[in-house]
Amino acid sequence: xxxxxxxxxxxxxxxxxxxxxxxxxxxxxxxxxxxxxxxxxxxxxxxxxxxxxxxxxxxxxxxxxxxxxxxxxxxxxxxxxxxxxxxxxxxxxxxxxxxxxxxxxxxxxxxxxxxxxxxxxxxxxxxxxxxxxxxxxxxxxxxxxxxxxxxxxxxxxxxxxxxxxxxxxxxxxxxxxxxxxxxxxxxxxxxxxxxxxxxxxxxxxxxxxxxxxxxxxxxxxxxxxxxxxxxxxxxxxxxxxxxxxxxxxxxxxxxxxxxxxxxxxxxxxxxxxxxxxxxxxxxxxxxxxxxxxxxxxxxxxxxxxxxxxxxxxxxxxxxxxxxxxxxxxxxxxxxxxxxxxxxxxxxxxxxxxxxxxxxxxxxxxxx
Amino acid sequence: xxxxxxxxxxxxxxxxxxxxxxxxxxxxxxxxxxxxxxxxxxxxxxxxxxxxxxxxxxxxxxxxxxxxxxxxxxxxxxxxxxxxxxxxxxxxxxxxxxxxxxxxxxxxxxxxxxxxxxxxxxxxxxxxxxxxxxxxxxxxxxxxxxxxxxxxxxxxxxxxxxxxxxxxxxxxxxxxxxxxxxxxxxxxxxxxxxxxxxxxxxxxxxxxxxxxxxxxxxxxxxxxxxxxxxxxxxxxxxxxxxxxxxxxxxxxxxxxxxxxxxxxxxxxxxxxxxxxxxxxxxxxxxxxxxxxxxxxxxxxxxxxxxxxxxxxxxxxxxxxxxxxxxxxxxxxxxxxxx
Numbered sequence: 294x295x296x297x298x299x300x301x302x303x304x305x306x307x308x309x310x311x312x313x314x315x316x317x318x319x320x321x322x323x324x325x326x327x328x329x330x331x332x333x334x335x336x337x338x339x340x341x342x343x344x345x346x347x348x349x350x351x352x353x354x355x356x357x358x359x360x361x362x363x364x365x366x367x368x369x370x371x372x373x374x375x376x377x378x379x380x381x382x383x384x385x386x387x388x389x390x391x392x393x394x395x396x397x398x399x400x401x402x403x404x405x406x407x408x409x410x411x412x413x414x415x416x417x418x419x420x421x422x423x424x425x426x427x428x429x430x431x432x433x434x435x436x437x438x439x440x441x442x443x444x445x446x447x448x449x450x451x452x453x454x455x456x457x458x459x460x461x462x463x464x465x466x467x468x469x470x471x472x473x474x475x476x477x478x479x480x481x482x483x484x485x486x487x488x489x490x491x492x493x494x495x496x497x498x499x500x501x502x503x504x505x506x507x508x509x510x511x512x513x514x515x516x517x518x519x520x521x522x523x524x525x526x527x528x529x530x531x532x533x534x535x536x537x538x539x540x541x542x543x544x545x546x547x548x549x550x551x552x553x554x555x556x557x558x559x560x561x562x563x564x565x566x567x568x569x570x571x572x573x574x575x576x577x578x579x580x581x582x583x584x585x586x587x588x589x590x591x592x593x594x595x596x597x598x599x600x601x602x603x604x605x606x607x608x609x610x611x612x613x614x615x616x617x618x619x620x621x622x623x624x625x626x627x628x629x630x631x632x633x634x635x636x637x638x639x640x641x642x643x644x645x646x647x648x649x650x651x652x653x654x655x656x657x658x659x660x
Numbered sequence: 661x662x663x664x665x666x667x668x669x670x671x672x673x674x675x676x677x678x679x680x681x682x683x684x685x686x687x688x689x690x691x692x693x694x695x696x697x698x699x700x701x702x703x704x705x706x707x708x709x710x711x712x713x714x715x716x717x718x719x720x721x722x723x724x725x726x727x728x729x730x731x732x733x734x735x736x737x738x739x740x741x742x743x744x745x746x747x748x749x750x751x752x753x754x755x756x757x758x759x760x761x762x763x764x765x766x767x768x769x770x771x772x773x774x775x776x777x778x779x780x781x782x783x784x785x786x787x788x789x790x791x792x793x794x795x796x797x798x799x800x801x802x803x804x805x806x807x808x809x810x811x812x813x814x815x816x817x818x819x820x821x822x823x824x825x826x827x828x829x830x831x832x833x834x835x836x837x838x839x840x841x842x843x844x845x846x847x848x849x850x851x852x853x854x855x856x857x858x859x860x861x862x863x864x865x866x867x868x869x870x871x872x873x874x875x876x877x878x879x880x881x882x883x884x885x886x887x888x889x890x891x892x893x894x895x896x897x898x899x900x901x902x903x904x905x906x907x908x909x910x911x912x913x914x915x916x917x918x919x920x921x922x923x924x925x926x927x928x929x930x931x932x933x934x935x936x937x938x939x940x941x942x943x944x945x946x947x948x949x950x951x952x953x954x955x956x957x958x959x960x961x962x963x964x965x966x967x968x969x970x971x972x973x974x975x976x977x978x979x980x981x982x983x984x985x986x987x988x989x990x991x992x993x994x995x996x997x998x
Contacts, residue, residue, distance in 0.1 A: 299964075345879075345880055346879075347876060347879075347880075350689075366877070366879070367880050368879050368880075368881075368882045368883055368884055372880075373880055373881060374877070374880045376873055376876075376877060378871070378873060380871070380873045380874050380876070380877035380880070381877075382874060382877070382892055382896075383874075383896065384892075384895040385895075391879070392884075394881040394882050397881065397882040397883055397887070398882065423976075423979050423980045424980065429990050441881070442881070445882075497892075580771055617988075642700040
């Protein structure tokens, strides 16, 4: 346990009848960009607040570099937070805001000046040093909040939905900037968000939280491609679920019987046997939609189902289709890597074929 | 489109004129009249006589500077204690649950439903030598004496019986010298009681708007609770504190009921003097002159506050300008090198 950098050891926190964090154990390595991802009310903010020292767990301990920090006051731990609303001190200039923690540490004046000036340069805010927070834009405030939390080099930086208040373009810009800052300072970042896109693009690892417990902890690609549960599969991106039962197994593949739908062939990576039930997750982008059946050279083992187009949403980069297939509704995503207008168009109420490779589906919630 | 600003200004005039007229008729003109009265002599019947500097000459009363000074001192003490008590109080209310806030704020205002004179009279009975507060105070003094005796402190020479109020020295408790009523302390105590809601309310209003996540941010960055209270909360609600200071200081300076009822002869303030001149001596010009004197002594601190704030704003602006110029120069120099 002591060789781990930051450890949550069976941490539980209740608010009245609600269990916000339910027996969570996590271990985070030094320098990592770690995300806590989940819908609102999943306990991610409570976890962060316990780490910051603003809440005390009802049971369990938190260790930082081998030291038990569970009962320390917020000012007694070298863990700083970037708050969602930035929480910049409105009565102080940007410079004084950033110097706050250094002055508290009774650092020599020259050193404070050096550190504040250099971090202002890093976030490219030197010319705004003597402004007050209300004279800055959202993105600038965000950068100042990060600089203020980073200037005295904390052991861990906590980011509580830091981009939630920014508009889309700025958010994308700040994502890249955050990544750059993390690379520059090498401090452990713990990032709380409900936005799977943010978490996926920044994190080394993601913990997906649901109702107070960790559903899955893994690298982004694994979380997306190999979700451990129905919840993770549906929370991270879109997916189609097929609930069914295994009717036969042929080598590495199996056949699944689904109510109101033809039989589906899938790669049997969980080594299920006949009679077991499962949810099969097929991501929309893995499903093709064509007016003609797939050419025979694609192989006979492919899943092909006749369907009817019910809805189309054109997004430029891709088109999203909702289709009726058997008694189920399927969503599919068609990326436009070729010039769209030259192609044969699929429109509303067209009879089409949807198809996917057995290897592209993933089994969850097996029993 | 082009006449819309005109219309706006006309409707603005319509809305503000009544209050302007009200202030002019019932405040500005009377204030000028009071000021002009000071340049008149009194008439024996209690009226206002011909133009004269007589009133201002009479004002050179050797008692007045001491009374003005005492009034300012008492008002300052009252303001200080009110603010010191109001700050934690307002902080606590602002941190309460919403429905509790309304209840507590209501409870603070509740005494105003009873007559002010009745409330001060209640204090008079409590502070009376037979009143329970005075009894408690004496019990405390006796207890302290007993403690001193227990630790066999040397019996001091009882040259200054009042000294036992401050030091932990053994002394006999003399009822005559340890009465709270009819002292400056009583005036300060009752004034603080009276004006406290006026201090709490503006501070509470500011504290309610205060973003308490800033306190968390300060704690997060390494500040202890009290440091965060001092460096983040207090500056964050300074507007409320400034209004509270004015709300307490101004009425405190003009108060005459409280010193008259609980101050006795040992705490006569300028308000009492004005009352005496106007009502007992029927010398309206003299009372007017004292009022003008008092008004000036109130306006001076306000002017100082305004000047100080203007100066601070100017300093901030100047610093910003200087910094911007420096940046521009360095950018220009860098450009020249490139």
